[in-house]
Amino acid sequence: MPKVTFIKDGKATTVEFEQGKLPYEHHGLPESFLDVAMNFGIPLEHACGGSCACTTCHLYIKEGEQNLSEPEDKELDRLDTAWDLRTNSRLGCQAVISGDVVVEFPMYTRNYVQEGGAIQLGKSDQTEDEKKAAEVRP
Numbered sequence: 358m359p360k361v362t363f364i365k366d367g368k369a370t371t372v373e374f375e376q377g378k379l380p381y382e383h384h385g386l387p388e389s390f391l392d393v394a395m396n397f398g399i400p401l402e403h404a405c406g407g408s409c410a411c412t413t414c415h416l417y418i419k420e421g422e423q424n425l426s427e428p429e430d431k432e433l434d435r436l437d438t439a440w441d442l443r444t445n446s447r448l449g450c451q452a453v454i455s456g457d458v459v460v461e462f463p464m465y466t467r468n469y470v471q472e473g474g475a476i477q478l479g480k481s482d483q484t485e486d487e488k489k490a491a492e493v494r495p
């Protein structure tokens with residue numbers, strides 16, 4: 358039975374699940390971090406519902422990378438837009454767990470829904486002066 362440890366704000370929570378027995382499979386890939394988190398009441402953001410269309414489920418793999426599915430191109434493409442991308446970054450809704458793993462939540466995730474799509478449109482990093490300069494004037 359894989360053990361999954363989620364570390365958030367320095368606090369670790371470990372859960373264990375029996376493969377093929379998770380009842381809740383409507384968020385992300387079955388037996389992904391998001392699926393496990395939803396089953397055990399661990400708050401892992403998932404603004405797109407686990408369809409690999411945001412980065413709110415971004416996690417850092419601390420241990421057990423060999424116990425995860427290989428990332429597909431769509432996950433890697435989406436990860437490219439994540440805040441503070443690292444070599445051990447994965448999307449919680451896409452990485453499927455087959456053994457013991459330890460993951461850490463990033464300090465921040467980009468949520469296009471709450472941020473009004475500003476980052477998605479490439480405007481979030483603009484200063485107020487840059488925003489004014491970019492305004493179209495009649």
Ligand code: FES
Nearest residue numbers: 403409411414450
């Ligand atoms: S929940 Fe949106 S990409 Fe994972």
